[in-house]
Amino acid sequence: MFQGTFALFNRALSVDFRLTRSHLFRFLFALLILFCLVSANLSSRVIGAAGLILFTQIIYLNFVFILMAGVSFFATAITEEKEEQTIGLLLMAGVNPISLLLGKSLPRLVTALLLLSVQFPFTLLAITLGGVTFSQVIAAYASLAVFLFCLSNLGLLCSVVCARSRAASTLVVISLAAFFWGVPLSKWAFDIMVQDRWVADGTFFVTSTNQVLDWLSQSSVLRQVHTILTSGFSESPWGIQFWSNLIVGILLFLLACLLFNRFALTEVSTSPARGMISKKKSWLFSPGRAWVNALMWKDFFFVNGGYGMSVIKFICYGAALLGLCSFIQYTSRSYSYQEIGLTIFWTMLIVLLIEISLISARVFHVEVQWKTLVSTAMLPQSMSSIAYSKVSGCLLGLVPAALYLFIGTLLSLNEMAYDIGLILSEPSFWTICVEVLFFWHLTALLSTYIKWGALPLAFVLMWVGNMFFYFCIALLSLGFGFRGGGAGFLEALNIIFTLAMSVGIIISHFLIRERLVYLASR
Incomplete structure (x- = not known):
């Protein structure tokens, strides 16, 4: 033993x-x-x-x-x-x-x-x-x-x-x-x-x-x-x-x-599983005929579950939101439609961010894991169009969460109309948006290099990068901010950080493409 x-x-x-x-x-x-x-x-x-x-x-x-x-x-x-x-x-x-x-x-x-x-x-x-x-x-x-x-x-x-x-x-x-x-x-x-x-x-x-x-x-x-x-x-x-x-x-x-x-000891299939997709002709669980964009069709049905998974998400999200709003209504005793809309909006926004993070971790990892990039690259398309088609097919799985997000926006439109201008005018809002986009690109890039754990590794790297950035800000604020006139300098640093992340997003596009081309040629 x-x-x-x-x-x-x-x-x-x-x-x-x-x-x-x-x-x-x-x-x-x-x-x-x-x-x-x-x-x-x-x-x-x-x-x-x-x-x-x-x-x-x-x-x-x-x-x-x-x-x-x-x-x-x-x-x-x-x-x-x-x-x-x-x-x-x-x-x-x-x-x-x-x-x-x-x-x-x-x-x-x-x-x-x-x-x-x-x-x-x-x-x-x-x-x-x-x-x-x-x-x-x-x-x-x-x-x-x-x-x-x-x-x-x-x-x-x-x-x-x-x-x-x-x-x-x-x-x-x-x-x-x-x-x-x-x-x-x-x-x-x-x-x-x-x-x-x-x-x-x-x-x-x-x-x-x-x-x-x-x-x-x-x-x-x-x-x-x-x-x-x-x-x-x-x-x-x-x-x-x-x-x-x-x-x-x-x-x-x-x-x-x-x-x-x-x-x-149960035998694991060496080929990709079909999941919820059925060979029977049913509008819910059968993929049917391929679309004009076959790669988008493949990823929507065979990676994200197709119509069946979308219906299940729609029902589960609706039940969860109904339970959450009912519980808040019961405990607060006063819960307006605008507050209900804000609850739905922020909840589904978080769900969307999580779903896109999961998509970025598996959209290219599936091809790498099952070694199908070689056959996919033989299609009469560039690697960029293949990558964009796969991403588009995966993004179709976000429709249930996006629908509830739209409903929450409509219910809280009067409440959000006043705040949206203030939010859009804040430089920190655009910094967060750019940072989230860079996080998704970093996750997708890491998923082509490692077998598992791309999402947590990207999270750790982003955390380390943020700590280093704020560490530098703290050192610079001791030298400039506490002596007067440091607010403008810190705002300039924030703008530089946002521009650097934007450049990182553009670079990651090319790095992902080059990595996929390299894997397809092996």
């Missing part, structure tokens, strides 16, 4: 240590800690407690990286073997399921824990800067380490159950959202039901439900970190959050072992 585990463990670590990108990632993380140190030093001149500011930034930075690792790094431990169809070969070599799970998950967990541990000495600088005690540092890193252990096993379980890496990552995101958002919302909704006497207070059901929700709330690493970062923290680092995350992580690993033979 341990021989197979050690062989996989040793190979995974050897490959990781030889990859240049692994060392670049660690260097990037160290650079982020340096930015946090300088930012805390600058902030201490205004609000004091530089150590607490530095410690808070580092802890939340680690939390974000752990979440991204759970979505991309841990959730692909077994699915990548399924996609390459090598699980059967590993089992034939004498590696049993438990050894395989340990050998695939332990190297990733050890790599993440090493990244967490090597920064521990630098975090001790926060104690010398003031505002933080040694017990707070120990408690914070214990909470993050046990949450990392729990999340790695959650990703392992999703990787065992799901057939594709994208499905496993989606399942991890849904699980995290259900815990971090679902538990507080459930507790809030249940308290309202008790206050309005929908449920009789004092009963066994109410008492037991409150205890379960309280236990789930205390198991959250966010709540534990918030408690640790408060001044005067003197609790034990081995609290409810530590032991609950540890036990749940062990249970998730045992569940992955039990479900391995049921799900992990």
Whole structure:
């Protein structure tokens, strides 16, 4: 058992240590800690407690990286073997399921824990800067380490159950959202039901439900970190959050072992799945005859689900908006049509941004993954027209969200007519728009280079770039802004930043095209 585990463990670590990108990632993380140190030093001149500011930034930075690792790094431990169809070969070599799970998950967990541990000495600088005690540092890193252990096993379980890496990552995101958002919302909704006497207070059901929700709330690493970062923290680092995350992580690993033979040994097709598309002649689930633009037709139906998925999105979005507006109407007691329109508008705007981000991560990745760019490039079209056709087909899947966005705009037109002029006149609005466009282009470009994780990697790179930009602004503001007349200089920097991002969008167009041409010629 341990021989197979050690062989996989040793190979995974050897490959990781030889990859240049692994060392670049660690260097990037160290650079982020340096930015946090300088930012805390600058902030201490205004609000004091530089150590607490530095410690808070580092802890939340680690939390974000752990979440991204759970979505991309841990959730692909077994699915990548399924996609390459090598699980059967590993089992034939004498590696049993438990050894395989340990050998695939332990190297990733050890790599993440090493990244967490090597920064521990630098975090001790926060104690010398003031505002933080040694017990707070120990408690914070214990909470993050046990949450990392729990999340790695959650990703392992999703990787065992799901057939594709994208499905496993989606399942991890849904699980995290259900815990971090679902538990507080459930507790809030249940308290309202008790206050309005929908449920009789004092009963066994109410008492037991409150205890379960309280236990789930205390198991959250966010709540534990918030408690640790408060001044005067003197609790034990081995609290409810530590032991609950540890036990749940062990249970998730045992569940992955039990479900391995049921799900992990299922044969995965080596060709792209049809999804909801049916061969039968039906207007909803059949693609029918190809359009004049065949590539747009292909991506709309076979990548985005076609009419069937659009109808499902339309129904789900409508049900979610109806439930949200009904709940706000019930709690606020006064909810006008314009406020309903604003709620629909902002909700669907967020949904649209998320959908376009997902599209940018898979529009070209599908061709790269299934090695169909060679045959696609043989069409009598330029690579630019092929790329634009694929993007157009994927954008047709945004019609349900765009319809609800239009409805929200109509309902809140009177309210928005006054504010839209002020928003459009703000330079920061155009900066955000350009930055979002650059983020989508960066995601699409990265999806042609890496097998998975283009979207979280683009998010991290954008975050690092923003931190570096605002870090430079902070340094320049100390030299110019606080001596008078610095507002115009900072506005000029903002304009330069917007122009630089616009140039980056244009360059990324050509880089994506050249990358697709290179992949098609291989």
